Amino acid sequence: MDWLTDPLQFDFFQRALAAVVLVSVLCALVGAWVVLRGLSYIGDAMSHAVFPGIVAAFLMKGNLLVGALIAAVLTALGIGLVSQRSGLKQDSAIGIVFVGMFALGIVMLSRAPSFTTDLSNFLIGNPLGVTPTDLWSALLVTALVGGLLTAIQKELLLASFDPTEARAIGLPVRPLESLLLILIGLVVVLTVQLVGTTLSVSLLITSSATARLLARNLKKMILTAALLGVVGGITGLYLSYFMNTAPGATIVLVNTALFLLALFFRRRE
DSSP states (O other): OHHHHGGGGSHHHHHHHHHHHHHHHHHHHHHHHHHHTTOTHHHHHHHHHTHHHHHHHHHTTOOHHHHHHHHHHHHHHHHHHHHHHHOOOHHHHHHHHHHHHHHHHHHHHHTSSOOOHHHHHHHHOOGGGOOHHHHHHHHHHHHHHHHHHHHTHHHHHHHHHOHHHHHHTTOOHHHHHHHHHHHHHHHHHHHHHHHOHHHHHIIIIIHHHHHHHHOSSHHHHHHHHHHHHHHHHHHHHHHHHHHTOOHHHHHHHHHHHHHHHHHHHHHHO
8 A cells, every 4th residue: 555655745745636636626617517518619718818817917026816817807708798799609709819818918928028937837837836825725716616606507507508598587698608708717727827728628628528428417417527537636646656757747648548438438338
């Protein structure tokens, strides 16, 4: 059992395990909606669209997380506005807004006198560098997102899959869609900071897509996605420790392997 307990003697490994568990639950809460509504593109898009907010906060010597959150909210509202005014499908609106926001961030960065490791670390993320403050932030956001989605679950389901009926009974369909996009942006911002873009998208999409193959309803899908994320995260962290590989990328490979296994056995049924 030494292989199981040896890594736990390090505080950074314990914090990484706690972060992966929290992030897996957090991503499962919104990842199910992302997969069911065909918004898989938005995870990667949001992680790039918050770039100008991060750069602006960096240039003004402010809090990078606050800057990213502001950019995420503006991006979510922008996607809703473009989709509503133009009549384009939501995936087209996502592409237009995220590319524009990312380009804005690059232009702003090109005017910066230097590129420091603080900004680099925020963009790349590192599960082994998680601090106790990061864990408390993740716990707070998980409780907030979970509470909001639970409170509006019925309304959001109807607005997502039968918007005509939802409008007929007076539900605010557009605000509900904007709220979902804002929550996705909030989750992406936090998880990108903690574990990086690649792992964030994997936990948001891959684990939920795997759960979609195994679960029959939304509640079971969320629980399955969280469990798969936790199992994949812990397994990936241990493998990265003993194999001396990048932890985020290793976890992504484990999550991908779990998806392929689920897909293989489902096709054999």
